[in-house]
Amino acid sequence: MKNIITILTLAFAFTFVQTAVAQNLDNIDTNKKNYIVLTKKVGQLKPIVLAAEEMKKEDGADYGVFHVVFCGKSIGDLTDKKKMESHLERLNKSGVKLMACGFSLKKFGVNPEKLPEGIEIVDNGIAYSLKLKKKGFYGMDL
Numbered sequence: 001m002k003n004i005i006t007i008l009t010l011a012f013a014f015t016f017v018q019t020a021v022a023q024n025l026d027n028i029d030t031n032k033k034n035y036i037v038l039t040k041k042v043g044q045l046k047p048i049v050l051a052a053e054e055m056k057k058e059d060g061a062d063y064g065v066f067h068v069v070f071c072g073k074s075i076g077d078l079t080d081k082k083k084m085e086s087h088l089e090r091l092n093k094s095g096v097k098l099m100a101c102g103f104s105l106k107k108f109g110v111n112p113e114k115l116p117e118g119i120e121i122v123d124n125g126i127a128y129s130l131k132l133k134k135k136g137f138y139g140m141d142l
Helices: 002-026 042-062 073-079 081-094 102-107 125-134
Strands: 033-039 063-070 097-101 120-122 138-141
Touching: 033 042, 033 125, 042 063, 042 073, 042 081, 063 125, 073 081, 073 097, 073 102, 081 097, 097 102, 097 125, 102 120, 102 125, 125 138
Parallel strands: 033 063, 033 138, 063 097, 097 120
Antiparallel strands: none
C-alpha cells in the first residue's frame, strides 16, 4: 500500500512539474529575441551575464528573456553561498533567469532545498533547452 501511495505521489508531482514548465514556455513572447544557455560551471556565469547585458542593449525593444540552465556534476556549486553571492546579484539585476537541472540534482545528490532563493528547477535541463530552441530561442551550450 505504501508503494502505491508513493508511486501515485511521484506521478502527480512529475505531472505538476511538467505542467508548470509547459506553462512557463507558453507565456514566453516568441516574437522577441530570447536566449538560452546551458552551462556546467559557476565561473561561466559572469561572462554569460555580460553577454545577456550586451544582447539586451543591442536588441532594445526586441529583447525578450535570457535563461541559463545549470547542469552536470558541478551542480552542487549552486548551493555554495560564497561562490554564488556575487553571481546572483548580477543575474537578478540583469533579469537573467537561472535554473537548475532537476535530473542533475538527483543524480549528484544535491538537496534542492539548499539552492538559493530564485533558482527555478526544471525537470531536465537538456530537454528544457531543446524545447526553448524549438520555440525559436537563440541557444548555446557551454
